[in-house]
Amino acid sequence: MGTPEFAVPALDALAAAGHQIVAAYSQPPRPGGRRGRALVPSPVHQRAEALGIEVRTPVSLKNAEAQAAFAALDADVAVVAAYGLILPRPILDAPRHGCLNLHGSLLPRWRGAAPIQRAILAGDAETGVGIMQMEAGLDTGPVRLEGRTPIAGKTAGELTAELASLGARLMVDVLADLDSHPPVPQPDEGVTYAAKITKDEMRLDFAQDAAAAERQIRAFNPPGAWLEVNGERLRILAAEVLADSPVPVRAEPVNAHGAEARPLRQSSGQASTSAGRTEQEGSTPVAGTVLDDRFTIACAAGVIRPAYVQRAGRGVMTVDELLRGFPIPLGTRL
Incomplete structure (x- = not known):
């Protein structure tokens, strides 16, 4: 029972x-x-058909007919991975x-729908995958076996693939000998x-420190x-946190996002008051200001420099490739 890749x-x-x-x-x-x-079948649907397995795609499992059809399979065990539907007690x-x-995830940490992204956003040093005996609560069941892996700069896509592979091996191990892997x-x-x-979370927030912004980029790749510049949405797929800022840093009062901003002053620069616009020379750049011609961006604390980006309808490109055809002036406010 599963849906995505x-x-x-x-x-x-x-x-x-x-x-x-x-x-x-x-x-x-x-x-x-x-x-x-x-209408496009899910990755699991497509793979199951390729393996010659009967595929069922009920909209819900809460009705008696769907539950009777499931029970009629007379299965020894049901394996569930990111299915996306609630399993009522008769199914369990x-x-x-x-x-x-x-x-x-490493339960009980990150119960729920988006454990991989949340682990990255929180700055967790490691995460993992567990084989859980399901019960009625949300990911509250006892765990039979788990595996761990460091996060260490991985994107959500990379971590998802790694955990999917690790979890598959663990599931086979558990099913090979249930008695050797009792539920804990x-x-x-x-x-x-x-x-x-949520969609709003995917917009880059520069009112946080640079390390948090970089985690946001990895969590949603x-x-x-994304950010908006000159009225165009630009996806940021990778970035680096810079140890040194190209301009001095000073504190600023709490901003609209509720985080203490640390805007950066540039000697001759410009800063903007709205996305894609620049302020007059002599003003003080705040979080979200482009600080140089390499697309370095001020955060509430520290600075970040995108490495790989994607414009709407285009392929992935380096920042250097982007700037050759899509200049972003120093002082632009994102």
Whole structure:
């Protein structure tokens, strides 16, 4: 039971291990394609069909008919990975050994919908994946086995692929010998929740320190955190935090985002009052100001320099490539 690419390695691993997969459940096809007119099956749906597995795509599992159809499969266990639908009690109880969920965090930290992105945003040193025996609560079930990995500068896309592969191996290990991997209750301490990512969170916020802004860029790649310049949305896919600022730093009162800003003064520069506009010479740049001709940007504390970007309808390019055809003047306020 799964939907996105994250769940595909587990499906492949189960098939390769020789398990009889009686059905694959996935969310219904969604509009997609170049114009969004065609219905596109999920990655799990497509992979299951390629493996010759029956695919079921109910809109909900809360009705008696869907629950009866699931119970009729007479499954030993249900493997769940980022399915996206709530599993009511009759579904959880139907398989002989219950439902095992592949969850992308070190539970009880980051229960919920977006554990990988939240771990990066929070600056966690490591994360992992666990095989959890599901119960009615939100990711509250006991954990049978878990694996860990350092985050260490990885993007959400890189970490997702790594955890999907690691989780697939762990799931095969657990199913090979359930008795050797008994469910261990989660501790009561250290519980955090990984709320679903909103569109507003993906806009780069320079009213935070530079390290936090860089984590925001990694957490939302893919599809990419964004900023607006000259009326155009620009995705930032990678950036570096600079140890030294090209201009001095001084403190400023709390800004509209509720964070103490540390704007940077440039000797001859300009700063702006709105996105893509510049202020007059002699003013003091604040967070979000472009500080030089290499697209270095002031944050509330420290500075950041994008490395790879993407304009709408274009491919990924370096900042040098961008600036050759899309100049961003020093002093531009983002």
